[in-house]
Amino acid sequence: MIIWPVENHRMAQGSHNAAPNAVGYQHQTWWALVELLRSGPDRPDAAISLELFDDIAWDNAGTPTEMLQVKHHEGKSRSLTDRSKDVWKTLQVWMDTASPGDAYGPSLALVTTQVAAPGSAMAALRAVDRDEEAAAALLEDVADEKGDKETLATRRQFLALALSERRTFLHRIRIADGSPHAEDVQAAVRACLQWTLPRGHEDLFLAMVWQWWDTQALALLQGRLTSLDVGAAQAAIADIRDRFTCENLPTLVQLGDVDEDEIGEMYRAHPFVQQMQWVAYPPKNLQKAIVDYYRAYTQAVRWVDEDLIGIGELETFEHELVDEWEREFDWMMDSLDDDADEKAKREAGKAMLRTLLGNTGITVRSRYNEPFFARGQRHILADGGHIGWHADFKNRVEELLKIRI
Numbered sequence: 001m002i003i004w005p006v007e008n009h010r011m012a013q014g015s016h017n018a019a020p021n022a023v024g025y026q027h028q029t030w031w032a033l034v035e036l037l038r039s040g041p042d043r044p045d046a047a048i049s050l051e052l053f054d055d056i057a058w059d060n061a062g063t064p065t066e067m068l069q070v071k072h073h074e075g076k077s078r079s080l081t082d083r084s085k086d087v088w089k090t091l092q093v094w095m096d097t098a099s100p101g102d103a104y105g106p107s108l109a110l111v112t113t114q115v116a117a118p119g120s121a122m123a124a125l126r127a128v129d130r131d132e133e134a135a136a137a138l139l140e141d142v143a144d145e146k147g148d149k150e151t152l153a154t155r156r157q158f159l160a161l162a163l164s165e166r167r168t169f170l171h172r173i174r175i176a177d178g179s180p181h182a183e184d185v186q187a188a189v190r191a192c193l194q195w196t197l198p199r200g201h202e203d204l205f206l207a208m209v210w211q212w213w214d215t216q217a218l219a220l221l222q223g224r225l226t227s228l229d230v231g232a233a234q235a236a237i238a239d240i241r242d243r244f245t246c247e248n249l250p251t252l253v254q255l256g257d258v259d260e261d262e263i264g265e266m267y268r269a270h271p272f273v274q275q276m277q278w279v280a281y282p283p284k285n286l287q288k289a290i291v292d293y294y295r296a297y298t299q300a301v302r303w304v305d306e307d308l309i310g311i312g313e314l315e316t317f318e319h320e321l322v323d324e325w326e327r328e329f330d331w332m333m334d335s336l337d338d339d340a341d342e343k344a345k346r347e348a349g350k351a352m353l354r355t356l357l358g359n360t361g362i363t364v365r366s367r368y369n370e371p372f373f374a375r376g377q378r379h380i381l382a383d384g385g386h387i388g389w390h391a392d393f394k395n396r397v398e399e400l401l402k403i404r405i
Contacts, residue, residue, distance in 0.1 A: 020074055027072040027182040029217045031111065032056045033210075034185060035068065037192035040230040047227035050220040054093070057106070059227060064106040067098060071112040072182060080114035080177055082121045082142045088151035094169075095157055101165030109174045116177045125175045132170050139170070196237070198244035204306055208240050208250060248367040249309065252302045253295045255372075260287060263294045271400055272383035278390040279349035289357075289379055296376020309364070317364045321378055324362060325387040328352050336391060349389035 028050075035056055036048050046065065049057050054067035069090045080086065090110050099105050116122035121138035124131040143155035161169065180188045190197075190206060198205050216233075219225035243250035267273060267290045276286050303309040332352045336344060356378060360371045381387045385397040 020072075023074075023182050024072040027185065028055050028070040029221070030182065030185045031070050031179070032217065033213045034180075034188045034192065035111075036228070036230070036233055037189060040233060044230055047229045048233075049227040050217060052220075052226065053106075054097070056111075062226075066107045066109060067094070068109045068111055069093060071110065071114070073113050074181075078114050079117040080112055080120070080122050080175075081117045082138055083147065083151075084114075084122075085148070085151060086110070086112060086114070087122065088154045091158060092154040094173075095154075095161075098172075100161060100169035100172075103168050103171075105172060107174065108172050109176055111176045111179050113179055113181050114177060116175055122175045122177065125170065125173050126177065127174050132167070136166060136170055140166070193237075196241050198241060201244055201306060201308065204250070204252075205240065205244060208243075209237060212236055212240060243368075244308075245367070247365055249303060249365055251299070251370055252306075253299045255291070255295070258291050258294060260291055264290050267293060270383055271385065271397060272379040274400060275382045275388050275390065275393060275397070276353065278393065278396060279346050279353055281350060281353060289375070292372045292376040293379040293383070294376070296373050297380055299373060300377075314364070317362070318377060318381060320362050321374065321381060322387060324359070325356065325378070325381075328356060329387070333391060340391070345391040349391065349393075353389040 032048060032050055039058070040046070040048070043058060046058050046060055049059060053059065053064040055070045056068040057064045058066040071086045071090075087110075094100060094108050098108060110122075116126065121135035121142075124135035124138070140159065143158045145155075146152075147155070158166070186206075189209070190202075193206070193209065196205075216225065216228055220228065240250070242248055264287050270293075272293060273286065273290065276289060281289070300309075300314055304311065304314075329352065332348050336348055340348075357375050360369065360374060362374060363369055364373060364377075378387065382389070385394070385401060388394065388397060390396065
């Protein structure tokens with residue numbers, strides 16, 4: 001899940017505080033989602049990437065069309081000047097990777113939380129009120145200074161470009177200053193999705209979008225995904241939104257979020273597990289059944305807490321499952337001889353259990369078809385002794401629970 005940064009605690013004097021760098025890297029990943037939501041609709045055939053061509057980049061068919069450097073600074077007082085290290089580090093990257101003299105090369109954007117100083121080349125290279133000629137003169141003056149040794153080589157490299165190359169280079173650059181800080185990105189994403197938010201479930205929807213993006217960003221950074229198509233992103237977000245309709249529901253407990261071993265130990269003595277053992281259900285499938293039980297129970301509780309579903313609707317679903325079970329149980333009992341032995345009862349119960357767990361026709365809502373939920377609800381009913389698999393389950397559960405069913 002996305003973990004939002006909290007106020008950094010100062011480390012002991014003399015130690016190195018890596019928190020700003022960590023927040024900066026995370027901000028870059030978060031900002032890519034803002035960029036995707038803001039700019040994506042205007043680039044329906046494009047794709048976005050992380051740390052491939054640049055911090056963030058847009059491409060068409062693998063060819064970059066825009067490269068973005070993303071800079072995050074704590075506090076709001078610093079201004080971006082023409083002598084800033086961020087400026088020259090960014091120009092260095094682009095001179096090395098973006099063929100500065102190529103008039104048909106990708107556009108270049110510096111996205112920074114700092115605000116360009118009035119009268120600076122950075123201010124002159126904003127998207128509005130641009131003055132590329134003034135920006136060129138100002139940067140050339142700074143580049144010609146002795147100045148900071150750390151940026152000296154970069155400034156010399158800039159001056160070494162032919163005049164036409166420098167003009168072409170600056171024409172491709174856009175300064176996007178005053179961008180939101182890390183703590184404000186959540187609000188920026190919310191604003192981008194304002195017309196998509198499901199009424200009454202806005203925060204849950206946004207949390208699911210962030211969870212989806214976190215997965216995509218990790219795949220991009222690990223190289224398992226080269227880039228993310230705008231169309232695929234729009235479809236994914238639309239799918240998340242669609243889960244909040246009256247015919248559907250969002251899955252809030254993912255399989256990957258469950259520790260199977262921990263859950264197995266927690267529920268191994270429950271009656272529904274005992275019921276499955278009475279019909280010799282295979283151990284691996286029994287373990288999976290425990291996970292289904294946990295996910296279904298936890299999911300139903302969260303749905304109710306989030307006001308996504310009412311108790312009455314869940315009870316109706318349970319009644320349908322019980323009705324289905326009664327029909328199958330009656331057929332099973334009819335197929336057993338009066339003198340059926342334990343082995344025959346066990347095999348018949350196992351076959352019925354397998355049949356019902358494989359039946360995904362009954363759903364809590366018409367478009368919610370996650371099979372684990374129906375399977376888990378059957379185990380919940382079995383846990384309370386309302387349904388069972390063995391021919392003698394009622395007597396056995398009664399003894400187990402010390403109550404009459």
